Amino acid sequence: MVDRSNTLTQFSSALVERTAAANSVIAAIRLSESRHITATLWRSDAVITSEQSLPGREDFEVVTPNGSTVKAKPVGRDPGTNIAVLKLEHEAASDDLVSGGAQVGALAIAFGADARGHATARLGVVNAVGPEWYSSHGGRIEQKVVLDIDLARSEEGGPVFDVSGGLLGMSTFGPRRQVLVIPLATIERVVPILLKNGRISRGWLGVALRLVAVPEALGKAAGQPSGLMVMSLTEGGPAAAAGIVAGDIILSVDGASTRRMRNITARLGADSIGRKIDLQFIRGGTVTSRLATITERPSP
Amino acid sequence: MSAILKVLPNTRLRVALAAPDLWRRRILNEALTNAGYIVVDIGAPADVILADGNCVTDETRPTVILGESDRPTSGSLSRHADAHQIDAALRAVAAGLIVRSPAAKDAGFAPLPESDAQVLLTPRELEVLGGIMGGLTNKLIARQLDISQHTVKFHVESVFRKLGVRTRAGAVAKVLESSHFKTINL
Numbered sequence: 203m204v205d206r207s208n209t210l211t212q213f214s215s216a217l218v219e220r221t222a223a224a225n226s227v228i229a230a231i232r233l234s235e236s237r238h239i240t241a242t243l244w245r246s247d248a249v250i251t252s253e254q255s256l257p258g259r260e261d262f263e264v265v266t267p268n269g270s271t272v273k274a275k276p277v278g279r280d281p282g283t284n285i286a287v288l289k290l291e292h293e294a295a296s297d298d299l300v301s302g303g304a305q306v307g308a309l310a311i312a313f314g315a316d317a318r319g320h321a322t323a324r325l326g327v328v329n330a331v332g333p334e335w336y337s338s339h340g341g342r343i344e345q346k347v348v349l350d351i352d353l354a355r356s357e358e359g360g361p362v363f364d365v366s367g368g369l370l371g372m373s374t375f376g377p378r379r380q381v382l383v384i385p386l387a388t389i390e391r392v393v394p395i396l397l398k399n400g401r402i403s404r405g406w407l408g409v410a411l412r413l414v415a416v417p418e419a420l421g422k423a424a425g426q427p428s429g430l431m432v433m434s435l436t437e438g439g440p441a442a443a444a445g446i447v448a449g450d451i452i453l454s455v456d457g458a459s460t461r462r463m464r465n466i467t468a469r470l471g472a473d474s475i476g477r478k479i480d481l482q483f484i485r486g487g488t489v490t491s492r493l494a495t496i497t498e499r500p501s502p
Numbered sequence: 503m504s505a506i507l508k509v510l511p512n513t514r515l516r517v518a519l520a521a522p523d524l525w526r527r528r529i530l531n532e533a534l535t536n537a538g539y540i541v542v543d544i545g546a547p548a549d550v551i552l553a554d555g556n557c558v559t560d561e562t563r564p565t566v567i568l569g570e571s572d573r574p575t576s577g578s579l580s581r582h583a584d585a586h587q588i589d590a591a592l593r594a595v596a597a598g599l600i601v602r603s604p605a606a607k608d609a610g611f612a613p614l615p616e617s618d619a620q621v622l623l624t625p626r627e628l629e630v631l632g633g634i635m636g637g638l639t640n641k642l643i644a645r646q647l648d649i650s651q652h653t654v655k656f657h658v659e660s661v662f663r664k665l666g667v668r669t670r671a672g673a674v675a676k677v678l679e680s681s682h683f684k685t686i687n688l
Contacts, residue, residue: 415622
């Protein structure tokens with residue numbers, strides 16, 4: 203006897219319904235004959251995807267929800283928040299997206315696209331939720347959301363929904379293929395700027411830094427156990443112009459300790475461009491400081 | 503069939519090295535020289551190019567790139583590839599093959615490393631670790647850093663203790679799986 207009224211059947215039918223609804227907001231971006239990644243239809247003429255997985259090309263083909271292939275151009279990329287926006291040559295039918303909320307332990311559904319632009323589905327729980335964080339590329343992400351879900355390479359960049367159909371954000375591979383969500387709040391902040399300017403401006407010092415332990419002999423002078431060692435400098439960049447050299451260990455930025463890396467990234471937002479900051483560092487066993495003028499980070 | 507029987511002359515390959523980071527360039531240069539390559543400038547005639555990161559454009563010669571690259575290239579290795587992998591990749595690419603390492607694309611979108619609850623090495627320990635990553639012996643690391651072998655041994659032990667490993671291979675594996683050793687560009 204087939205029982206259509208038990209909770210499992212209802213649960214499963216609800217998932218099928220959600221998948222059918224998601225079909226109208228996902229698309230496939232063709233990378234080659236055999237490879238694609240997933241895009242989320244943001245509005246009728248633009249899709250978003252995972253910046254780290256989108257090759258640096260000028261033209262792409264996107265298979266839209268109704269199965270037609272449309273030419274698309276990347277109009278903005280932000281490695282800081284891992285968001286890329288592509289403008290579609292022809293408009294596609296889009297659905298309104300409703301915002302959802304991430305709760306640890308709650309079910310989440312991550313959708314991808316197959317090569318024909320049809321939805322693929324993955325179900326799991328929200329593994330962890332945390333406060334805002336900064337990526338290693340310096341971008342601010344409004345909330346940390348980790349999923350207990352495995353994705354195929356081709357499914358990255360698709361939408362993640364809660365069970366009531368609210369959008370949590372876009373799926374993204376983190377370290378060791380952990381699946382993260384770039385939250386809706388971040389997407390809503392970044393996409394309009396990308397559509398308008400093509401990029402997110404950030405302050406820039408022109409240095410490559412690495413976290414190091416302060417050598418014991420200098421610990422007392424430094425007053426802190428760790429700092430950021432300058433590994434290399436961009437010629438003519440703000441730090442180089444201020445007289446910073448490779449090997450300097452930066453201890454603080456405007457008085458805020460570089461023990462917390464976010465102290466320095468938080469000071470390099472778009473509004474920092476043109477401002478002077480005080481860099482305190484160890485060189486040759488003594489603590490000195492220099493003023494550097496922040497400029498805009500050049501396009502990659 | 504006759505091509506396969508041709509006796510291979512035992513020539514040393516000329517490698518043009520492109521590495522903007524001084525410290526990385528020194529280590530790569532040393533590793534290449536030790537492996538018997540002739541290291542030349544990027545502009546000079548070469549059999550194969552070794553690029554550290556996204557630093558060569560419009561290169562038509564066979565190229566091995568270390569680390570993420572958005573350009574199609576004949577050879578693509580992890581930034582943390584060891585001396586054996588680099589050696590194998592350079593020879594393969596110079597012979598017209600395509601080389602990929604499975605780990606090269608597994609880095610992922612990562613948070614800023616923070617200094618709490620993580621292993622931090624001193625600048626000297628980092629240099630010594632760089633030598634270990636490059637497959638150098640203590641003797642070669644000592645020569646490269648211009649310090650005594652005894653001092654190198656001391657730093658190697660300290661690095662092992664901090665990383666919680668007992669062997670050089672263990673240290674390499676630890677660095678590869680950890681995001682704490684990443685360079686941040688600001």
